[in-house]
Amino acid sequence: MNAEAQTPIGDAWEPNILAFCCNWCSYAGADLAGVSRFQYPPTVKILRVMCSSRVEPAFILKALKDGADGVLVAGCHIGDCHYIDGNKNAEIRINNTKKALGKLGFDKRLRLEWISASEGLRFSEVIRDFTEEIKKLGQNPVKEVKK
Amino acid sequence: MSNVQSCYQCGKCTSICPMRRVSKTSPRSSIYNANVYGLESKDIWTCLTCGLCPQECPQQVDFLNFIREERQGKQPLDIAHLGVFTELANLSSKLNGNIADKPADSKIGFFPGCVDSLDLFLHDVKTNFGEITTSSVKLLDKLGMKPQLLNMKCCGHDVLWQGKKDIFDALKAHNKKYIKESGIDTLVTSCAECYRTFSKDYDLGIKVVHISELLDKLGLKIDADVTFHDPCRLGRHMGMYDAPRKALTANGVRIKEMEHSRENALCCGVSNFMNCNEQTKALRIARMNEARATGAKTLITTCSKCLAHFNCLKTEKDAVNKYDFDIVDLSVFLARQFGEPAKKEQASAGSSKPEV
Ligand code: SF4
Ligand code: SF4
Ligand code: SF4
Ligand code: FES
Numbered sequence: 147m148n149a150e151a152q153t154p155i156g157d158a159w160e161p162n163i164l165a166f167c168c169n170w171c172s173y174a175g176a177d178l179a180g181v182s183r184f185q186y187p188p189t190v191k192i193l194r195v196m197c198s199s200r201v202e203p204a205f206i207l208k209a210l211k212d213g214a215d216g217v218l219v220a221g222c223h224i225g226d227c228h229y230i231d232g233n234k235n236a237e238i239r240i241n242n243t244k245k246a247l248g249k250l251g252f253d254k255r256l257r258l259e260w261i262s263a264s265e266g267l268r269f270s271e272v273i274r275d276f277t278e279e280i281k282k283l284g285q286n287p288v289k290e291v292k293k
Numbered sequence: 294m295s296n297v298q299s300c301y302q303c304g305k306c307t308s309i310c311p312m313r314r315v316s317k318t319s320p321r322s323s324i325y326n327a328n329v330y331g332l333e334s335k336d337i338w339t340c341l342t343c344g345l346c347p348q349e350c351p352q353q354v355d356f357l358n359f360i361r362e363e364r365q366g367k368q369p370l371d372i373a374h375l376g377v378f379t380e381l382a383n384l385s386s387k388l389n390g391n392i393a394d395k396p397a398d399s400k401i402g403f404f405p406g407c408v409d410s411l412d413l414f415l416h417d418v419k420t421n422f423g424e425i426t427t428s429s430v431k432l433l434d435k436l437g438m439k440p441q442l443l444n445m446k447c448c449g450h451d452v453l454w455q456g457k458k459d460i461f462d463a464l465k466a467h468n469k470k471y472i473k474e475s476g477i478d479t480l481v482t483s484c485a486e487c488y489r490t491f492s493k494d495y496d497l498g499i500k501v502v503h504i505s506e507l508l509d510k511l512g513l514k515i516d517a518d519v520t521f522h523d524p525c526r527l528g529r530h531m532g533m534y535d536a537p538r539k540a541l542t543a544n545g546v547r548i549k550e551m552e553h554s555r556e557n558a559l560c561c562g563v564s565n566f567m568n569c570n571e572q573t574k575a576l577r578i579a580r581m582n583e584a585r586a587t588g589a590k591t592l593i594t595t596c597s598k599c600l601a602h603f604n605c606l607k608t609e610k611d612a613v614n615k616y617d618f619d620i621v622d623l624s625v626f627l628a629r630q631f632g633e634p635a636k637k638e639q640a641s642a643g644s645s646k647p648e649v
Contacts, residue, residue: 202377204380238416242413242414242416243413246409246414287388
């Protein structure tokens with residue numbers, strides 16, 4: 147117990163990111179990143195949804211409340227959504243959620259990205275970049291308060 | 294503790310219950326199940342906590358308290374919008390939150406409530422909830438009060454009635470500390486739910502005032518016919534029927550009462566963001582029809598949630614153009630008489646307009 151507490155946080159703690167990827171583009175993009183062996187940190191847990199607009203603000207808030215350090219919502223580029231304009235609705239929703247989170251100082255922990263099925267490289271870059279940003283922000287404060 | 298043991302099963306509550314008109318809900322039988330079998334019935338979740346049945350009860354059974362206690366720690370059947378407001382309250386209850394940095398010069402505090410999150414998460418209801426805050430502050434300024442805007446967490450009304458007392462307690466502890474630090478001696482709210490919660494579920498030791506109690510001194514001369522919807526939290530829960538009416542009539546407004554008003558007012562149907570379904574939609578339609586029948590051009594209320602649910606009905610496909618009256622908050626209605634809503638002042642710094 148004690149030994150653990152003494153290890154510097156930087157070594158012990160890795161961000162825990164939840165990524166909602168739409169089935170038609172971003173999930174395939176993540177798949178391509180894997181198949182092409184683009185390296186990205188193991189900080190992300192991918193959840194496949196049919197469209198980025200399936201992601202309700204309630205899902206995001208719940209993930210953060212339960213201790214996720216970051217939430218990524220990824221969908222097709224504007225104009226490419228399988229359901230025509232699902233991602234436009236998602237953009238409004240996610241941006242509004244961001245504003246609501248801003249009041250709690252959580253806005254940087256939510257990201258919306260457009261990643262197409264051919265952008266495996268971009269997927270790995272986004273994850274790397276987001277992981278770095280979350281590392282700078284530190285752990286989700288919900289966990290600290292809990293202790 | 295509620296006194297359900299004294300219920301003698303006359304069934305008056307079930308006969309008055311608005312939910313009974315549209316479903317098989319029975320407050321009588323939920324008490325029976327609890328008293329006789331110690332069973333939980335599904336009806337504890339369909340109750341709107343509108344407060345109509347306790348008024349009728351010959352035994353003075355405290356039904357609202359019974360419902361609230363029965364719900365504690367259980368999972369609600371359904372929460373509208375997948376519980377986004379509950380999740381938000383839950384998340385913020387787990388954080389430290391800010392505390393008033395310095396006691397401000399004003400002894401009067403105004404709490405805007407959750408209008409910001411209503412604006413953000415109900416953007417398709419097409420209502421500017423933030424205007425309630427700007428308008429209220431503007432009116433208080435006109436009355437020479439210069440309130441301090443309180444940046445507290447959610448008052449916890451919804452989570453308390455949804456059976457999540459642990460979240461409520463965390464929010465309450467924070468807010469009480471905030472109020473103490475801010476040094477105010479009067480707390481003004483515009484939302485009926487905040488008013489009820491701060492008055493009855495917090496023991497603040499300071500004066501809690503609903504804004505409608507102050508607005509009769511504005512001295513406006515408005516030539517308009519309106520109708521007024523009593524929010525259950527302001528009316529039956531707090532017994533405040535005259536103040537909002539006086540705020541209107543003292544400023545020249547004529548009120549055309551609906552068929553059911555004051556003690557008998559019908560509920561908007563979606564209290565605590567629970568029960569947004571076909572049954573409660575029927576209740577909302579019934580209420581909107583009553584409002585339309587008065588012929589008034591404006592429906593006024595003082596609860597941001599009633600405002601949301603009524604305006605939401607207006608945006609539904611089968612209701613478009615059916616209801617050609619405006620539905621506005623009391624403060625917004627009065628403040629608009631001073632000219633168009635001012636640009637977002639510093640007063641509403643936190644509030645943001647929906648993008649669409
Ligand atoms: S009205 Fe009162 S006494 Fe009669 S059934 Fe309802 S709770 Fe019981
Ligand atoms: S409080 Fe209202 S909705 Fe609930 S049982 Fe009584 S009358 Fe029905
Ligand atoms: S009636 Fe109220 S709870 Fe139901 S969808 Fe509309 S705003 Fe949401
Ligand atoms: S299907 Fe990819 S964003 Fe809608």
